Amino acid sequence: MKVTVYGSGCITCKGLGSALNEAAHELGIEDLEIEQVCDINRMIEEGVWTPPAMGIDGEVVFTGRIPDVEEIKEILKNRK
Secondary structure (H helix, E strand, O other): OOEEEEEEEEHHHHHHHHHHHHHHHHHOOOOEEEEEEHOOOOOOOOOOOOOOOOEOOOEEEEEEEOOOOHHHHHHHHHOO
């Protein structure tokens, strides 16, 4: 599973990355590939207008907020 974190690399975006890692760890997902996208042009091309955002396997699943670990776990479980 490839997860893309979209954002400038600010503390908010890093918080999303931390929550994502925690959720994956709690679910026992070991094959998670995480990509950080900071390029604004690529974000726009992929439909992200309000970072932070997260995509899974090329599909943006949320934008403009950091969901809690439980919500991220639900998103990941539905994509397994």
